[in-house]
Every structure is written in C-alpha cells, then in structure tokens.
Amino acid sequence: MSNIKLTVNGKPTSTEVEDRTLLVHLLRDHLGLTGTHIGCDTSQCGACTVHIDGRSVKSCTVLVGQANGSSITTIEGIAKGDELHPMQAAFRDNHGLQCGYCTPGMIMASIDIVNRHGPDLDEATLRQELEGNICRCTGYHNIVKSVLDAAGRMKVTQAAE
Structure with a gap:
C-alpha cells in the first residue's frame, strides 16, 4: 500500500492504494470520477484519457505511483x-x-492537441493526432469539425484571460 497525493481537478487528494493500482481505477473506483471511461484495458482506444500536469495521457497505462505528486484533470x-x-x-x-462513450477521452486529447498546435491546427494534423482515440459510432467528421471549431473558441478564451 502507498499513500498517494495528487491534485485532482484542482483539489488536493490523498489516499491509500495498492502500488499496482492504475490511475484510471483510482479515479473511477476510489474518487468516483466515472467520466473517465475504461474502453479496452490495452491503451488502444483512448476512452480513459486525462491530463497529467497539463498533458493528455491514457490513464489505463499509468500506475498511481507514477502520478504521485502530479496534477490530474x-x-x-x-x-x-x-x-x-x-x-x-x-x-x-x-x-x-453519438453514444458518448469515447467523448470524454476524445475531448481531453483534443484539448491537449489544440494547446500544443494552437488555433491554426489543420485537419490533417488533427486526424493524425487523434489516431490513438477510437470512436466506433462516428466517421470522425463531426469530431474533427468540433475540434477545429473549438480551436478558434479556445483562442478567444485564452486571449480574454
């Protein structure tokens, strides 16, 4: 057992968990943050994507000890x-x-993509970067449209802050 200290969604959190606990299970099972989905358990789908210290990460690939002391969003x-x-x-x-199962992970990955590439993100780059996030319901057209729209919105939001 380890005492894990994290800041989760801006709130300091401390909990005792087994060393082998995956971050996705800590978030869902211990902290009740069920918006982070488990889609494959093999890091293929991206439904479990969260931000660790501002960067998107598939939380099914991270042991809680690796995230100890980090800020998780x-x-x-x-x-x-x-x-x-x-x-x-x-x-x-x-x-x-559509069904919404991949949406939380898709949104978290997309925020990181826009933060790294800026508001002038092009469709080809976006499609390449989203390859690690699988949606089984859509043809990605409206996802791409959404992210490109948000890139412009995030620019306005960031400029206002």
Missing part, C-alpha cells in the same frame, strides 16, 4: 461551473458525439 474538471469548456461546447454544437 479529468473531464469533470474542465468546465467552469455551469459554463462548458470551449471544447465541450464545440462538441455539443457540432454534434461531435
């Missing part, structure tokens, strides 16, 4: 109260989801 932590994050709003407005 899940899908539950990106909105500001009732105001959706620009990426969430763009997914809603552009119909970037």
